[in-house]
Amino acid sequence: MKFGRLERREAPKPMGEINMTPLIDVMLVLLVIFIIAAPLMGSALKLQLPKSDAAAPSPGARFIALAITPEGDYLLGDEKLDPASMRERLTQLAARQPDAELRLSADQSVPYGKVAQLIGWAQKAGLNRIAFVAETGEASTGADGAPAKAPAR
Template sequence: MAFGRLERSEAPRPISDINVTPLVDVMLVLVVILIITAPLMASSLRLDLPQAEAAQPTDAPRFVTVGIAPQGHLFLDDKPVSAEQLAQGLARAAGRSRDTEVQLRADRTVPYGTVVEVMGAAQKAGLNRIGFVAEPR
């Protein structure tokens, strides 16, 4: 020891490793909060609902199938019909339910005009829901 001098020890080196303990603590707290609040998110209200005839689930949507063969022949629900019979059949289907869907199956060689005529007959009968049926590739 020299006169007026204090011996200095080397300062501790900084720790360069990442301390993951606080991260794990925070994550565990979040998991506990999630475990506690998850049952509260589900509805725990138990009701004894009344029963009624009108509360039945709706039936599957009704549809009629209209087919157009390559030669231009018309089919209603796979039965050959004329243009007048098609219009009458579509009107009957619309009379049963306005939500009836027309599933149009036309050959790829059918002229576009024929398809438009069938669509017009369906709309004239009051059926506005028209679906085009196609084969998957």
Template sequence: MPFGRLPSRQADAPMSEINVTPLVDVMLVLLVIFILTAPLMTSAIRLDLPSSEGGEAGGVPQAIALVVDAQGALFLNDQPITPEALRQQLASAARRNPLTELELRADASVPYGRVVEAMGLAQKAGLSRIGFVAQVVAP
């Protein structure tokens, strides 16, 4: 052994396989991060949209207001109406535009059966879009 030289040893053989465990770990962590943050990104954007003088994007859907007061009386667009006349008016509205929406306003003291009768009249007339109008209570 000459002076100042370290003993030589054979070099390690190159690895023929790639260790994928760290890669899989990183990918799983990224997947979890994306799963958790994706729903937050869609609702977190607040915009103040500019206004324009262009035309409307689509026609305003036609709506009919039906009111059932505390005594169970029916009012169509704020006019008193009988159930038979209501059936005819709703049928003619459905023939004009089948996508007409019925806005149903019922007093809190009206029995549920009376509200269901009004809904049944609308469905028999051919109106399938019924919206229930309620008052929002401030906290």
């Protein structure tokens, strides 16, 4: 009777490489999904200004208080300034406190163009940290933009 050989064969070696083909396929499918979904997400964005439930700013930060009244006057702290003086003062403040935060309070009736103009002056002066101040709590408005009436109890 003859027996077979009693030699040991080596076990198969583990693969030292990762098969990248399935990973690439999954990544390409995700890329196509994001390319299709991105325009749809952008059109769904609806902003309703000036509502805000923002967190209160940190009390320890250095800041410059700036306001625009309903009449369109500019206030730096409690000081009323004309546009030329406001630009000059912003430049001076930026030179003294370049890392200070500008806290902008604008009345709801102030046109957006005036607010944007003031932001431009601040950025040109070198104040790039700008915070918008709003009342805390949920402000509700109706479809016409007028304040909504409180529900009857």
